Amino acid sequence: MLALRGGSNPISAFVEGKNGLVIAWSNLMFAILVEIWATTLIKVSTDRNSTPLYLLSLLLYNTSLTFFSYSLSVIPVSTAYAIWSALGTAAVSIAGVVWFGEVMNMKKGLCLVAIVFGVVGLNLE
Template sequence: MGYVMLAGAIAAEVAATTAMKYSDGFSRLGPSLVTVLGYVVSFLLLARTLESLSIGTAYAIWSGVGTATVATLGLVLFGEGLSTAKVAGIVLIIGGVVVLNLGGAH
């Protein structure tokens, strides 16, 4: 159940960060409200996740998967450029999460 809540926390954080881009510096009410609500939900679910998963593993997955997902959405939704350094960074983030899941965060 911890991983299900963690997935929800990641989804809420990604939605909040994406909405923040659409908020135009918090000048648009709808996306601004989605941003605030998304972060509140994300932190609540992350806190619940920590009841069953170690903090190192949970935070690494939450931040790593969230970062890689937001970077990918930046490419798809906002036309951000794709450089070798950006691809390498995303691969390293995902690799770090995998290593932590295989036992490095105990």
């Protein structure tokens, strides 16, 4: 990750180039989607007691963190992490309700909305 910031790394040169902001945000969104998939898959692997699915989830977490680190070459860590964790939390909570039969009550729903609005508020300039 340190090599990306200002280094002679080809990824660094590409990300910090003309379209760097778009690429960084794309990397962050991809990292979030993969992290949601990994977290959901860990639940499935636990329910099925499946080592291959568990190992796939670890690979997905690694992929997510890799793309998250690429996004940090342009996006401030406080912004990127807040968005990554809030969207991941909200999406995994929704996945739990939709696919695993978890209960979504008013308190849980309002707290998730508060998390998302809190992250948006933190990023307003």
